[in-house]
Amino acid sequence: MDSPLYGVSIFFSIFLLSSHTLAALPRTSSSSSSSSSSSGQINSNSVLVALLDSHYTELAELVEKALLLQTLEEAVGKHNITIFAPRNEALERQLDPEFKRFLLEPGNLKSLQILLMFHIIPSRVGSGDWPVSGSDPVRHRTLSTEHVHFASKGSGEKVVNSAEIVRPDDVVRPDGVIHGIERLLIPRSVQEDFNRRRNLRSISAVLPEGAPEVDPRTHRLKKPAAPVPAGAPPVLPIYDALAPGPSLAPAPAPGPGGPHGHFDGMAQVKDFIQTLLHYGGYNEMADILVNLTSLATEMGRLVSEGYVITVLAPNDEAMAKLTTDQLSEPGAPEQIVYYHIIPEYQTEESMYNAVRRFGKVRYDTLRLPHKVVAQEADGSVKFGNGDGSAYLFDPDIYTDGRISVQGIDGVLFPPEEETASEKKTSSPVKVATKPTRRGKLMEMACNVLEVFGQHRFSCQ
Numbered sequence: 001m002d003s004p005l006y007g008v009s010i011f012f013s014i015f016l017l018s019s020h021t022l023a024a025l026p027r028t029s030s031s032s033s034s035s036s037s038s039s040g041q042i043n044s045n046s047v048l049v050a051l052l053d054s055h056y057t058e059l060a061e062l063v064e065k066a067l068l069l070q071t072l073e074e075a076v077g078k079h080n081i082t083i084f085a086p087r088n089e090a091l092e093r094q095l096d097p098e099f100k101r102f103l104l105e106p107g108n109l110k111s112l113q114i115l116l117m118f119h120i121i122p123s124r125v126g127s128g129d130w131p132v133s134g135s136d137p138v139r140h141r142t143l144s145t146e147h148v149h150f151a152s153k154g155s156g157e158k159v160v161n162s163a164e165i166v167r168p169d170d171v172v173r174p175d176g177v178i179h180g181i182e183r184l185l186i187p188r189s190v191q192e193d194f195n196r197r198r199n200l201r202s203i204s205a206v207l208p209e210g211a212p213e214v215d216p217r218t219h220r221l222k223k224p225a226a227p228v229p230a231g232a233p234p235v236l237p238i239y240d241a242l243a244p245g246p247s248l249a250p251a252p253a254p255g256p257g258g259p260h261g262h263f264d265g266m267a268q269v270k271d272f273i274q275t276l277l278h279y280g281g282y283n284e285m286a287d288i289l290v291n292l293t294s295l296a297t298e299m300g301r302l303v304s305e306g307y308v309i310t311v312l313a314p315n316d317e318a319m320a321k322l323t324t325d326q327l328s329e330p331g332a333p334e335q336i337v338y339y340h341i342i343p344e345y346q347t348e349e350s351m352y353n354a355v356r357r358f359g360k361v362r363y364d365t366l367r368l369p370h371k372v373v374a375q376e377a378d379g380s381v382k383f384g385n386g387d388g389s390a391y392l393f394d395p396d397i398y399t400d401g402r403i404s405v406q407g408i409d410g411v412l413f414p415p416e417e418e419t420a421s422e423k424k425t426s427s428p429v430k431v432a433t434k435p436t437r438r439g440k441l442m443e444m445a446c447n448v449l450e451v452f453g454q455h456r457f458s459c460q
């Protein structure tokens with residue numbers, strides 16, 4: 001086995017040497033402050049974030065080792081990308097150990113970078129965009145500037161160069177797509193570099209056949225994985241499924257067939273509300289969701305239809321700082337809560353990994369079009385900016401694979417509103433000294449709504 005290749009010292013040296021080597025590379029800026037249009041932030045639903053979180057762990061690791069994240073971040077800031085991701089086995093076992101050693105030598109960082117960039121096309125090429133079998137192959141320039149060829153074999157399998165696409169459209173994101181491929185693609189220049197170093201004329205870097213995979217339980221050959229993962233997410237974006245609400249785009253009529261109802265979303269929402277109440281310190285949030293608004297029901301419906309959500313739940317202390325001004329607008333409680341719901345499933349680990357790797361990450365919220373920015377701070381995740389920021393305070397209060405609840409220590413507002421509300425004279429709410437049966441926020445909202453004559457729920 002070739003495990004000694006992965007010696008800590010080798011990787012450590014790559015990192016040490018990287019700053020010199022990078023300076024000589026095109027497309028890679030050496031200081032993080034010089035990132036251009038993307039302003040040093042990446043969207044959490046970026047294909048790049050998805051790659052690092054995907055099952056293509058070997059490729060993701062190589063991309064990080066090759067110090068390519070910033071370059072790729074800039075690329076997705078400008079255009080879509082298509083990533084060809086070799087399955088892990090292709091990098092673990094099917095690669096000539098000597099070639100792998102060559103790639104991981106600190107002095108060959110540039111070869112590693114070229115090799116990886118050879119797997120990325122600076123545009124979106126979905127599986128539907130392949131040439132049909134029988135027609136001529138189509139050339140695409142890669143980020144390494146060398147070209148790859150797309151073709152379909154007689155039997156219909158799509159290939160890129162000599163590698164078969166085993167998981168077409170495996171990951172699809174707004175800024176790109178990942179296709180799983182059977183083996184590593186090796187650009188000519190890297191192969192030649194390798195050959196030259198070895199001082200040998202012709203040697204193939206890839207072993208001709210991958211070792212067949214044997215299932216250790218059945219001792220039979222493993223079947224190839226299904227191309228589309230089971231339980232695929234709903235086709236429509238979550239915004240189309242949202243009930244119409246104040247200042248939200250009106251939701252279209254339900255599509256034919258109605259809700260899929262694959263999951264008992266209501267039970268899951270009840271579960272997480274119960275968990276919030278038992279956890280303690282989040283009663284206001286629970287009360288808002290259940291009693292002040294119909295958002296608990298709304299969330300249950302969305303989850304039933306297959307959507308996933310992450311709730312950033314401000315704790316009671318944070319809620320107590322809300323002012324009457326901030327709640328007096330009709331629909332304000334809903335708007336506040338919508339800004340705390342991310343239409344993705346994120347855990348403490350996934351968010352922390354994202355901010356640690358990218359610095360700043362923008363998450364979509366259900367309050368269109370506002371996003372919430374997260375960054376690493378003090379070994380934790382901080383949301384929002386300046387005074388209006390909140391720390392991840394009680395991570396993973398509830399996580400069931402569809403709903404994730406993360407406790408935070410502040411109430412978040414979209415940046416423009418934060419400044420607007422600061423100008424107003426704000427009258428802070430008196431904090432109750434002992435816990436009251438009804439949430440203080442609830443009482444206050446009831447008072448406000450009485451003034452406006454709006455009774456959509458019981459204020460008794």
Ligand SMILES: *[C@@H]1O[C@H](CO)[C@@H](O)[C@H](O)[C@H]1NC(C)=O
Pocket residue numbers: 077078079080124174175176
């Ligand atoms: C990426 O592709 C999507 C879908 O084709 C398109 O809507 C979007 O504008 C593209 N983004 C960029 C930056 O070109």
Ligand SMILES: *[C@@H]1O[C@H](CO)[C@@H](O)[C@H](O)[C@H]1NC(C)=O
Pocket residue numbers: 273283286287288290291438
């Ligand atoms: C909703 O209101 C009822 C009645 O006042 C109360 O008993 C219940 O605890 C509230 N629910 C939550 C989640 O706070």
